[in-house]
Amino acid sequence: MTVFQERWQELADIKDELALRDWFMGTSGNLAIKVQDAPLEFLVTASGKDKRKRTSEDFLLVDAAGKAVEETPLKPSAETLLHCAIYQKTAAGCSLHIHTVANNVISEIYGDRGKIDFKGLELIKAFGLWEEDAVLTIPIIPNHAHIPDLTEEFRKYLSADSGAVLIRNHGITVWGKDPFEAKKLLEASEFLFQYQLALYQIQSH
Numbered sequence: 001m002t003v004f005q006e007r008w009q010e011l012a013d014i015k016d017e018l019a020l021r022d023w024f025m026g027t028s029g030n031l032a033i034k035v036q037d038a039p040l041e042f043l044v045t046a047s048g049k050d051k052r053k054r055t056s057e058d059f060l061l062v063d064a065a066g067k068a069v070e071e072t073p074l075k076p077s078a079e080t081l082l083h084c085a086i087y088q089k090t091a092a093g094c095s096l097h098i099h100t101v102a103n104n105v106i107s108e109i110y111g112d113r114g115k116i117d118f119k120g121l122e123l124i125k126a127f128g129l130w131e132e133d134a135v136l137t138i139p140i141i142p143n144h145a146h147i148p149d150l151t152e153e154f155r156k157y158l159s160a161d162s163g164a165v166l167i168r169n170h171g172i173t174v175w176g177k178d179p180f181e182a183k184k185l186l187e188a189s190e191f192l193f194q195y196q197l198a199l200y201q202i203q204s205h
């Protein structure tokens with residue numbers, strides 16, 4: 001199997017796993033996996049597809065500018081520039097973006113603060129935070145409709161090779177060295193958002 005085929009299969013498998021969780025409501029979400037550096041090329045989901053379906057037209061190969069490497073009728077994800085920024089600024093190998101009710105509501109509740117902090121919760125260890133008093137901070141950025149503007153804002157938080165950013169009333173984007181790490185961060189984030197939401201609902205009564 002070529003590297004291209006291996007990466008395609010890895011991305012298709014992770015797409016199926018996230019689909020099983022119903023994390024692609026209304027065609028939302030996009031996924032990417034790096035195929036090579038210098039020149040950068042990565043596979044990204046084709047725009048507007050039902051990501052619950054597995055087909056031979058789910059992904060296309062794009063370059064560092066987010067343009068298709070070969071002639072294709074497929075359109076790269078509308079949010080490809082976010083994935084470009086990740087691969088340009090970090091050593092990540094995989095990036096995942098999903099919309100959930102929990103991540104949207106949390107982003108709205110905490111959006112004015114520009115971040116949400118988690119402390120004293122076991123699952124922040126998924127982000128490599130093992131100390132007793134460690135704090136996980138997930139930035140929350142405004143949801144600019146103009147994707148280059150959104151990307152500019154997003155780039156400010158790309159200082160590590162793995163991480164997560166919430167886009168207000170839109171969704172979350174995570175990145176990690178490979179699909180396993182990116183999925184771990186995604187699942188941990190969604191757990192933390194659901195926990196915080198449940199707590200918020202109890203405490204506001």
Ligand SMILES: CSC[C@@H](O)[C@@H](O)C(=O)COP(=O)(O)O
Pocket residue numbers: 026027028029030045046047048049076077078079097
């Ligand atoms: C209709 S879903 C919202 C989209 O605008 C977008 O935010 C999204 O996540 C999916 O867009 P896509 O172009 O399919 O990658």
Ligand SMILES: [Zn+2]
Pocket residue numbers: 028029030079097099170171
């Ligand atoms: Zn989106």
